[in-house]
Amino acid sequence: MEDKTTDIIKLLKHQDKRAISLLYDKYGAALYGITLKIVQSEVLAEDVLQDSFVKVWKNAASFDEKKGTLFTWLLNITRNTALDTIKSAAFKRSKKIQALDFSVYDHEDWRVEQKPEHIGLRSAVDNLEEKYRLIIDLVYFKGYTQQEVVKHLDIPLGTVKSRVKIGLRELRKLFAESKVIIWIFFWWVASNLAG
Amino acid sequence: MDKEQFLASGLLEQYVLGLTSTQETAEVERWLRQHPELKEEVSAMQDALEKYSLAQGIKPPPHLKSKILHQIDSDGPENLLQVEPNNQSALLIRRSWTRFIWPAIAAAATVALVFTLLRNNAMVHDLRDAQEELVQTKAVCEEEAQRFQAFIQHPATKKIMIKGVERAPDLAVAVFWNPEEKLAFVDTSTLPSAPPASKQFQIWADVEGEMINLGLLKSAPQDTLLPIAFLQKAESLNITLEPEGGSPHPHVEDLVASSPI
Incomplete structure (x- = not known):
């Protein structure tokens, strides 16, 4: 890759x-x-x-x-x-921008069409705790500053900072190459059992 | 702050997510320079974020790709020149032909437009000149016509019909003769339109038994009055058929018309 x-x-x-x-x-x-x-x-x-x-x-x-x-x-x-x-x-x-409701696409309505390279990744996403996923979505995908996250989620700046740190570490654990292989394996086992 | 403290601070994560201030960014970059192994941490985090993004991808509408590629085909990249980093001295210049096609068409169109305008301008000038010339010619013609009219209507103007001799009984050439103005004209419309091949009519005045040349007669394309020499003492007007170009002395045997004044 x-x-x-x-x-x-x-x-x-x-x-x-x-x-x-x-x-x-x-x-x-x-x-x-x-x-x-x-x-x-x-x-x-x-x-x-x-x-x-x-x-x-x-x-x-x-x-x-x-x-x-x-x-x-x-x-x-x-x-x-x-x-x-x-x-x-x-x-x-x-x-105002703040008036926009971001909640619609925050949920699981949108699913990627499963491509071979992404098999297993989706379940890795699901395994990231909601609070971390929310922080990463706001900051990384929507370009929020930490101050904006504070306002949006109504949580203290310290909490935002620690969630950024832990969230990213969790993400790294979930998406490290070896972990991905394990997730693919689990996915394979699960789909075989289901099938 | 040692390395463990730095890692625990969460600054590296904030840096990767683009959350650090300018000052903090500079600090993180200083750490990265001093501890190159930290760069691996950064790239591992970036890699995880990329995979996370890919995992949440949503397939765009199928037509979008060709739409984008089509637009890119019609738009060139912004940068004209690109320096190859590995070959600075060679200054490799890359061009995308599509970048130049529109400016080239525009330039060609501009040249064509300027050329057309100049040509137009020249043509307008030519046209104006031609119009002026026409107006002048028309004025001259009108003036001439008026003069002829005035000449013909002049009380002293005599119309002499020079009658054909026996061998050309149908011939009758009109001459306007004005002793007061001392002017004479032949009405060419009365001349035969086509004289015999390599022959030409010549007009003579008989002055005291001597034939004096008054001029060569050419049939004109339009009916017109052809000036001839005027002789006060002329007793008669005679027309002979002479070799083309005329003769210094008339060939009397070739006389076709004669009339006294």
Whole structure:
């Protein structure tokens, strides 16, 4: 997977359009999922994803591997585009951003179509405690600052900070390579038993 | 703060999630430089977040990919030049042809437009010149016509019909003769439209038994008055058929018309 990412970066740096196609195949669903969490509209999410990939293409040369991972870069572009979209959408409706209800997509209504590479990952997500998942969703997917999380969840800053720390550690445990293999194994056993 | 304390502080997690202030970011980056093994911690966390994101992916509508690729096909990347990091001296310049196609079309269109405008302008000028010329010519023509009209209607103007001789009984050439103005004109409409091949009509005045050349007669495309020399002492006007280009002396045997004044 790492080698594939390196190849995509090379193509991107050489302004080869195949890079966008490969990026879309690899990260399109993840970015669409995150965009949906933010804009809560399939129509808007489609526009956001399109705008984001065009920005990625136009700013391909500005990607710096030393500053962060390819996915982080893509996520930042997509998240900012999505946030700008709801800001202008909210502005159009004369509503404040805070007034938007984020709860709709926080629940399990949206399920990824299971791809072979993601088998087992979904159950890893489910195994992350709700309170940590909520913090990571707000901060990582929706770009909340810790202060905004304090306001949104009405919990002290210290709690936010400790949940960020523990949440990320839990996530790491769940998604470490070896753990993923175990989850895949469990998933395989479970589906066989069920079948 | 030692390394254990630093790890326990949770700053590294906040850094990975982009939650650190500028000051805290600088601090974390200092730690990463001093303890390269911490970079592995960072990348392990980034890797976990990426997998977490992938696991929650939702398949976008199927048409979206081609829509995006189509838009990218019509838009070039923002950066014109790109320096290969491995080959700084060579300054490898990469271009995407699509980046240049629209500016090229625009430039070509501009050149074409400028060219057309210049050409248009030149044509307008030519047209104006032609119009002016036409107006002038028309004025000259009108003036001429008025002059002819005035000449023909002048009380002293005589219309002399030079009658064909025996061998050309149908011939009758009209000449306007004005001794007062000392002007003479042949009405070319009365000349045969096509004289015999390589022959030309020539008009002579008979002055005291001597034939004096008054001019060569050419049938004009339009009916017009052709000026000829005026001789006060002319007693008669005679037309002969001479070889093309005329003769210094008339061939009397070729006389076709003659009339006294």
